[in-house]
Amino acid sequence: MSELLQDSPRDPQVSRLYREFSTAEPSAALDQRVLAAARTALADRSKSVRSQGWWQRWRTPLALTTTLALSLTLALLHERQPGPVPVERAVDRQLPDVRRDAPGTKAVEQAKPELPAAPAAAPAAATVAIPAAAPANSQPETKARVARPSLAVGEHDARAGSQVAAEQASPVVADYQARSAAPAAAPAVAPAEAKRESLPASPAAKSKGGVAGAVDEARLDNAVTPTPAMRESAAALGKLRAEVPRSPAAWLEEIRALMREGKAEEAARQLREFRRTHPDYPLPEEFRQ
Amino acid sequence: MLAYRTGDADAFTTLYSRYRGSLYRYLTQHCGNAALAEELYQDVWIKVVNARTDYEPLARFSTWIFRIAHNRLIDHYRKHAPQLAASFAPQATDDDPDALDDLIDSLPAPLHETPHALLERRTTAERISLALADLPPAQREVFLLAEEGGLTLEEIAAATETGRETTKSRLRYALGKLRHSLQDLL
Numbered sequence: 001m002s003e004l005l006q007d008s009p010r011d012p013q014v015s016r017l018y019r020e021f022s023t024a025e026p027s028a029a030l031d032q033r034v035l036a037a038a039r040t041a042l043a044d045r046s047k048s049v050r051s052q053g054w055w056q057r058w059r060t061p062l063a064l065t066t067t068l069a070l071s072l073t074l075a076l077l078h079e080r081q082p083g084p085v086p087v088e089r090a091v092d093r094q095l096p097d098v099r100r101d102a103p104g105t106k107a108v109e110q111a112k113p114e115l116p117a118a119p120a121a122a123p124a125a126a127t128v129a130i131p132a133a134a135p136a137n138s139q140p141e142t143k144a145r146v147a148r149p150s151l152a153v154g155e156h157d158a159r160a161g162s163q164v165a166a167e168q169a170s171p172v173v174a175d176y177q178a179r180s181a182a183p184a185a186a187p188a189v190a191p192a193e194a195k196r197e198s199l200p201a202s203p204a205a206k207s208k209g210g211v212a213g214a215v216d217e218a219r220l221d222n223a224v225t226p227t228p229a230m231r232e233s234a235a236a237l238g239k240l241r242a243e244v245p246r247s248p249a250a251w252l253e254e255i256r257a258l259m260r261e262g263k264a265e266e267a268a269r270q271l272r273e274f275r276r277t278h279p280d281y282p283l284p285e286e287f288r289q
Numbered sequence: 290m291l292a293y294r295t296g297d298a299d300a301f302t303t304l305y306s307r308y309r310g311s312l313y314r315y316l317t318q319h320c321g322n323a324a325l326a327e328e329l330y331q332d333v334w335i336k337v338v339n340a341r342t343d344y345e346p347l348a349r350f351s352t353w354i355f356r357i358a359h360n361r362l363i364d365h366y367r368k369h370a371p372q373l374a375a376s377f378a379p380q381a382t383d384d385d386p387d388a389l390d391d392l393i394d395s396l397p398a399p400l401h402e403t404p405h406a407l408l409e410r411r412t413t414a415e416r417i418s419l420a421l422a423d424l425p426p427a428q429r430e431v432f433l434l435a436e437e438g439g440l441t442l443e444e445i446a447a448a449t450e451t452g453r454e455t456t457k458s459r460l461r462y463a464l465g466k467l468r469h470s471l472q473d474l475l
Contacts, residue, residue, distance in 0.1 A: 007442070007457070008435075008441065008442050008457065008460070009457060009460045009461040009464055010464070011464040011467070011468055013468070013475045014464055014467045014468050014471065014475070015436060017413075017417065017471060017474055017475060018417055018436055018467075019436065021413045021414040021416075021417050022314055022318065022414060022417055022418075023310075023414070024310075024313060024314050024317050024323075025309065025310045025313055025314075026309055026310075026313040026327065026330060027327075030327055030330065030331065031305070031309065033331060034305060034330075034331060034334040034335075035301070035302060035305060037331075037334070037335055037338055038293070038298065038301045038302075038305070038334070038338045039298050039301075041338045041339070041341075042293075042296055042298050
């Protein structure tokens with residue numbers, strides 16, 4: 001740069017002389033005219049902006065805001081839109097209808113107050129409800145299969161579910177379930193199976209010493225005595241259990257039930273299988289020994 | 290200029306006060322007519338005002354405004370003295386003595402030919418103006434852009450759309466002629 005400046009022809013004496021005597025300046029009037037023109041130009045601009053009106057001034061930000069809001073709404077709707085109906089939801093939805101429709105279920109409800117009739121009514125519920133569920137719903141085969149065990153032990157779901165829910169409330173378990181989507185896919189079915197497992201094994205003696213009067217659900221369950229039909233349905237349920245994925249909590253509940261029933265060998269086998277299937281699942285204290 | 294573009298009127302006042310003298314002298318010395326210079330001067334500033342929305346600081350403001358002034362002068366000469374306008378063309382052969390003489394002959398009537406100017410000629414300022422007026426327009430312009438605008442050779446070349454070496458040559462000739470004309474004042 002300095003080379004370029006040095007390259008430029010210069011004559012300091014001529015420059016000094018020129019600057020010393022060339023002092024002409026525009027008149028004040030000319031200055032005023034120019035400055036007034038500049039201010040007028042600015043005033044015209046602001047006036048034109050003001051005269052644009054509300055719509056012209058705000059249409060761009062308004063359009064942008066609307067577009068943004070629409071996009072956000074669509075994105076949220078798309079996110080919340082249900083995909084394929086999960087198995088447990090299908091079960092939940094089918095359950096009340098099937099209960100209402102199935103004659104076997106009605107029989108159970110009617111039999112509740114009459115304790116002696118319970119042993120007969122309960123197997124009926126177990127056997128009749130299964131075929132009743134299929135025609136009642138036009139769901140795919142898998143959903144129907146899932147629905148059957150739930151129907152059979154529908155009355156036990158709430159209690160088993162509450163136990164499982166307590167277990168699932170643990171942060172470690174919740175974390176595990178968040179990581180493993182598959183076991184969590186059937187939380188409603190698995191508790192039902194847990195109770196189903198204990199159903200045929202319930203001591204019938206309790207029902208013999210049953211008290212007349214108000215009978216709660218537990219007594220009704222205990223009143224069930226294993227019959228050939230019930231064994232058959234239990235076998236079918238066992239088959240179904242193998243097909244339907246169980247949640248870890250429900251599985252543990254099953255193992256617990258086996259231990260309570262004194263089936264230590266079966267419980268140990270189930271526990272080994274459980275450990276193989278869910279190696280990361282935190283085991284409750286009772287299973288660690 | 291950017292501040293003025295955003296609506297700051299005071300910024301324009303500052304800008305104006307910075308360039309008013311140099312721009313006015315550039316035009317006055319160039320066209321040799323105060324009334325015409327005033328008209329051109331006002332036109333140049335109006336152009337600046339109107340061009341504020343499109344203004345981009347690609348070069349120094351002085352380069353930009355003197356370029357506007359240069360173009361305004363060319364427009365004027367094209368309208369009123371086409372042969373003079375042609376002398377601003379980059380192809381003008383400044384180094385050719387005959388061509389220079391032709392250009393000098395084509396200059397507008399110098400101020401010293403009027404009675405009023407005869408009086409003022411006695412002053413040094415008039416001597417300088419005379420010396421400048423005697424310069425070929427292209428050389429005078431280069432000299433004025435260098436002195437009044439403070440532009441470098443590159444900036445003058447860009448403003449007048451000529452080559453750097455041509456500009457340099459013109460400036461050298463202008464300085465030499467002025468030195469020769471004003472020798473007794475130096």
